[in-house]
Amino acid sequence: MKKLVDALSPGLRVWTPTLSNESSLLCEELRAEPERALGILFAGVQFPGIDRMDYLALHPQARQVGWFMSPSMRRGLLEDRAELLPQDYRELVRHVAADAPYDVAIAQLTPPDADGWCAPGLAADFLPLVWRQARRRIAHLNPALPRLPSSFRVHVSELDFSVEAEAPLNDFTDPAPGATDARIGEHVAGLVRDGDTLQFGIGGVPLSLARALTSHRRLHFHGGMLSSSVQTLWEAGAMDADAPLTTGVVLGDARLRAFVATLPRLWLTDVRQTHDPARIAALPNFVAVNGAVEVDLFGQVNSERTGGVIQAGAGGLPAFAQGALDSPGGRSLICLPATAKGGAVSRIVPALDRHSLVTLPRYLVDTIVTEHGVARLRGLSVAARAQALIGVAAPEHRAALVAAWDDIARKL
Numbered sequence: 001m002k003k004l005v006d007a008l009s010p011g012l013r014v015w016t017p018t019l020s021n022e023s024s025l026l027c028e029e030l031r032a033e034p035e036r037a038l039g040i041l042f043a044g045v046q047f048p049g050i051d052r053m054d055y056l057a058l059h060p061q062a063r064q065v066g067w068f069m070s071p072s073m074r075r076g077l078l079e080d081r082a083e084l085l086p087q088d089y090r091e092l093v094r095h096v097a098a099d100a101p102y103d104v105a106i107a108q109l110t111p112p113d114a115d116g117w118c119a120p121g122l123a124a125d126f127l128p129l130v131w132r133q134a135r136r137r138i139a140h141l142n143p144a145l146p147r148l149p150s151s152f153r154v155h156v157s158e159l160d161f162s163v164e165a166e167a168p169l170n171d172f173t174d175p176a177p178g179a180t181d182a183r184i185g186e187h188v189a190g191l192v193r194d195g196d197t198l199q200f201g202i203g204g205v206p207l208s209l210a211r212a213l214t215s216h217r218r219l220h221f222h223g224g225m226l227s228s229s230v231q232t233l234w235e236a237g238a239m240d241a242d243a244p245l246t247t248g249v250v251l252g253d254a255r256l257r258a259f260v261a262t263l264p265r266l267w268l269t270d271v272r273q274t275h276d277p278a279r280i281a282a283l284p285n286f287v288a289v290n291g292a293v294e295v296d297l298f299g300q301v302n303s304e305r306t307g308g309v310i311q312a313g314a315g316g317l318p319a320f321a322q323g324a325l326d327s328p329g330g331r332s333l334i335c336l337p338a339t340a341k342g343g344a345v346s347r348i349v350p351a352l353d354r355h356s357l358v359t360l361p362r363y364l365v366d367t368i369v370t371e372h373g374v375a376r377l378r379g380l381s382v383a384a385r386a387q388a389l390i391g392v393a394a395p396e397h398r399a400a401l402v403a404a405w406d407d408i409a410r411k412l
Contacts, residue, residue: 002161002163003029003163004023004025004026004029004106004138004140004161004163005026005029005030005033005036006161007104007106007136007138007160007161008036008037008040008104009039010038010039010040011039011040012039012040012041012103012104013041013043013100013102013103013104014040014041014042014043014102014103014104014105014106015043015044015102015104015105015106015127015130015134016042016043016044016053016055016106017044017106017107017108017123017127017140018044018045018046018047018051018123018126019045019047019050019051019122019123019125019170019249019251020050020121020122020123020169020170020172020249020250020251020252021107021108021120021121021122021123021127021145021170022051022052022053022108022170023106023108023140023142023167024167024168024169024170025108025140025142025163025165025167026053026106026108026140027052027053028167030053030055030058031058034058034059035059036058037055037058037059037061037062038059038061038062039061039062040055040059040062040063041063041064041065042055042062042063042064042065043064043065043066043102044066044126045066045067045068045092045125045126046066046068046070046073047068047070048068048069048070048071048311048312050170050172050251051070051170052170054072055072056072056073056075056076056079056081056082057072062081063076063081063082063083064076064081064082064083065082065083065085066082066083066084066085067084067085067087067092067313067315068312068313068315069084069304069310069311069312069313074310084310086313086314087313087314088313088314088315088316088317088318088319089224089271089275089314089315089316089319090275090276090277090318090319092126092129092271093129093271093272096129096130097129101130101133101134101135102130102133102134102135103134103135103136104134104135104136104137104138105127105130105131105134105136105137105138106138106139106140107120107127107131107137107138107139107140107154108121108139108140108142108145109121109139109140109141109142109145109154110141110142110143110145110146110147111141111142111143111164112141112155112156113147116155116156116157117153117154117155117156118139118141118153118154118155118156119145119147119148119150119153120148120150120152120153120154120268121142121145121146121147121148122145122146122148122169122249122250122251122257122268123248123249123250123268124150124151124152124248124249124268124269124270125224125248125249125270125271125274126248126270126271127152127270128151128152128270128272129270129271129272131152131154136160136161137154137158137159137160137161138159138160138161138162139154139159139161139162139163140162140163140165140167141162141163141164141165142164142165142166142167142169143164143166144166144167144168144169145169146257146260146261148250148260148261148266148268149266149267149268150267150268150269151267151268151269151270151273152268152269152270169254169257171252171253171254172202172251172252172253173252173253174202174203174204174207174227174228174229174252175203175204176204177203177204177205177207177208178204180204180337180371181203181204181205181207181208182208182211182212183371184205184208184209184335184336184337184369184370184371185205185206185207185208185209185210185211185212186208186212187369187370187371187373187374188205188209188212188289188333188335188369189209189212189213189216190374191287191331191333191367191369191374192209192213192216192219192287193216193285194216194217194218194219195217195218195219195220195240195285196219196220196285196286196287197219197220197221197222197283197284197285197286197287198219198220198221198222198223198287198289199221199222199223199224199280199286199287199288199289199290199320199324200223200227200229200288200289200290201223201224201225201227201290201291202225202227202229202251203291205289205291205335206227206229206289207228207229207232209229209289210229210230210232210233211232213233213236213238214232214233214236214237214238215236215238216233216238217237217238217240218239218240218243219233219238219239219240220239220240220243220244220245220283221233221239221245221246221247222245222246222247222274222280222283222286223246223247223274223320224247224248224249224271224274224275224315224316224320225247225248225249225250225251226245226247226249226250226251226260226266227251227252227256228252228253228255228256230245231252231255231256231259234259234263241264242265243265244265244266244267245263245265245266245267246267246269246273246274247266247267247268247269247274248268248269248270248271248274249268250268271316274316275316275319275320276319276323277319277322277323277326278323278326279323280319280320280322280323280324280326280327281322281323281326281327281330282327283323283327283330284327284328284329284330285327285328285329285330286323286324286327286329286330286331287324287330287331287332287333288320288321288323288324288330288331288332288333289333289335290303290317290320290321290332290333290334290335291303291334291335291336292334292335292336292347292359293305293306293311293336293347293356294336294347294348294349294352294356295334295336295347295348295349295365295368295389296348296349296350296351296352297348297349297350297351297385297386297389297390297401297404297405297408298351298362298382298385298386299362299365299368299377299385299389300351300352300358300360300361300362300365301334301358301359301360301365302352302356302357302358302359303317303334303359303360304357304359305355305356305357306340307355308354308355310357314359317359317360318359318360318364320332321360321364321365321366322364324366325364325366325378331366331367332364332365332366332367333366333367333368333369334360334365334366334367334368334369335368335369335370336368336369336370337370337371338370338371338372338392338393338394338397339394339397343394343396346393346394346397346400346401347370348368348370348389348390348392348393348394348397348401350401350404350405350408351408362385365377365378366378368388368389368392369392370392370393370394372391372392372393372394372395373391373392374392375388375389375391375392376388377389382412383409386405386408386409389401390402390405
């Protein structure tokens with residue numbers, strides 16, 4: 001019987017399917033025959049908490065390239081078996097285009113239609129970047145995948161090797177939002193107007209925002225990831241049924257998959273389209289809603305590193321922030337709780353330090369939202385920015401921030 005792992009041999013560079021298109025069949029085969037990972041360099045845009053495969057755990061001579069930190073990647077870095085590339089999505093696109101072709105690209109696709117075309121299922125974000133240039137193209141053809149409209153498709157004649165088998169899909173369940181998420185969501189909803197085009201991802205704030213926007217009308221969506229929050233808006237009548245919903249990934253459970261299969265104008269496409277600032281800027285009233293770890297009084301945003309430990313990557317945040325700023329009437333909203341560790345630590349800080357990373361420089365930052373309110377920074381002076389940010393910090397930390405800013409201001 002044919003197996004996907006039959007295409008693997010030592011020394012190959014292999015691109016793997018990720019996110020909602022992570023192949024449970026490939027994972028099962030590799031766990032059953034971990035020696036197949038000997039000398040393989042695995043690459044793919046794995047997300048912590050979503051992707052489940054630990055390639056480095058298969059074999060001590062397996063290696064990995066990635067763009068987001070995870071427990072597996074952290075262990076691999078310590079063992080000198082992993083490379084973490086500090087690239088946002090636009091640089092990732094340039095890097096892959098300039099890099100040597102992968103020896104093997106593995107995809108999870110739908111079985112072919114009557115004309116021989118396979119659809120990319122639930123994710124068309126990164127696979128198109130490597131597929132045409134790969135030396136060998138391998139597919140898990142999974143009848144469980146929905147056939148969704150997409151800019152990317154694969155003809156069976158392109159496949160060097162394939163295995164058709166129904167296998168479970170990678171489900172994702174949003175965590176329940178808390179009271180802080182709800183307050184942030186309400187503040188964000190106050191900044192959204194009927195007819196706006198929204199971008200948001202997963203998590204408590206997007207879920208809370210969707211619930212707070214159910215009375216809005218004619219909303220549009222353009223983003224890298226479509227989640228159950230869009231379903232909430234659609235079922236409430238808040239979305240414009242005649243407008244396209246453009247995304248690279250559909251991420252959720254069986255209920256969301258059944259829902260998206262009914263959408264008349266859903267369109268899956270790759271990161272060159274979803275994260276192109278020029279395309280985003282062409283959408284009037286584009287509202288980008290993203291998160292952060294901390295923001296300093298200059299307006300610099302760290303969305304990657306906590307206490308000196310990298311937790312994530314830049315991802316699509318820089319592209320969406322730039323596109324929103326260039327969009328007529330656009331807004332870029334960075335949302336975060338005002339504190340961490342039960343209120344002991346302020347996430348509005350005097351200045352980002354050696355334990356932080358600058359994901360967004362201050363000149364790309366528009367509006368900061370916490371549970372305590374909204375700080376609109378665009379067009380403000382340095383001093384006015386600091387005052388606005390102190391105003392959305394937790395009240396118990398404001399005096400210390402005022403004192404810290406006074407000291408900073410004397411040295412400007």
